[in-house]
Amino acid sequence: MPKNPTREWKRVMQRRLSWHFRNRKRNCYRLSLCPVKKSLRFSTTVRPIRRRNINHLFANRIAAGCAQHGVQYSSFMRALYESNVLLNKKMLAQLSIYEPRSFQSLCEFAKKRHTELVQKGLATALDPPPSGIITRDMIKKSI
């Protein structure tokens, strides 16, 4: 049993945060104090950046998968969103790598949907307007 358990546990906690450092900062308690503080500050600033990087990576991977089947990333995601396919970017990226056939069928679905819209008439004009948009006609009707 150590003499002062509180003191020892404090050091253990500190070492948990400094185990991945280089040189003596890694093992010496006094030397690790400042760098650990700094690294915690870095981790705060990096958090949104890391999230953004991961999102970009997913987008790149989905776009690469789409390009193999001749679909554009934006139209692919839009097709899935509008037809209520509840798959997020992370899962789509994983599908594009590990289940290329499932991903291909999703691409085929996006293409089929586009051709159907085109056959109906003007693809863009037939889409229902997104929620929260007020046009002039709506205001006239309400009055």
Place this chain on the structure above:
Amino acid sequence: MAHNRVMQWAVLARTWWIYDANQQCPFRSAYRLTTYLQGLHKPVYHRHGDVGDHVVVFNTRHIAMRGEFWRTYKHFHHTRFAGGFSRASAYRVHEEDPTRILERACHNRLSGLDNKRTLMKRLHLFPDEEIPEEILENVTGQIQQVQAIPKKLEDYSQREIDSFPRLFKMPEDYDIESYKRENRLEPDQHTSKAWRLK
């Protein structure tokens, strides 16, 4: 995650692509070529994963620039000594080295990447149609061109030109034979006199 039944070894192979730069915009071509160099066309792409491919480009002597870009697009250089700044129009750079413009365009596209030099080594540029046999034998795929090649007036036969429907008659003093004469270049105002074409 990965099971043996879905392991795709061929995905990680470094394949070779070929691209015909005949009558293609170098900047839009660079956008397409760098995606293949970086491996952005593969779903396993990662910035620090070395998944890029080799790209072989030929006919770089015959690239096309739009508008006045041959004259107005500049390449800059500074030797870091006083008065060491120099610049040259695109057509002058192209005369010196016919692969230079496409190479710089790709190089600029890859700016900010740590592995830029490695990626540029995988870009093989050839001014004409001659490609060494040891490079050509690796090629397994072709990259689609960025723009359709327009048909020149010289490519039409005289019969096709004559049979084209004429809506109105040209005035007699109108110069329609100018394309047959030798082209007299205007002096390049952006190049110093010593460097101008004679």
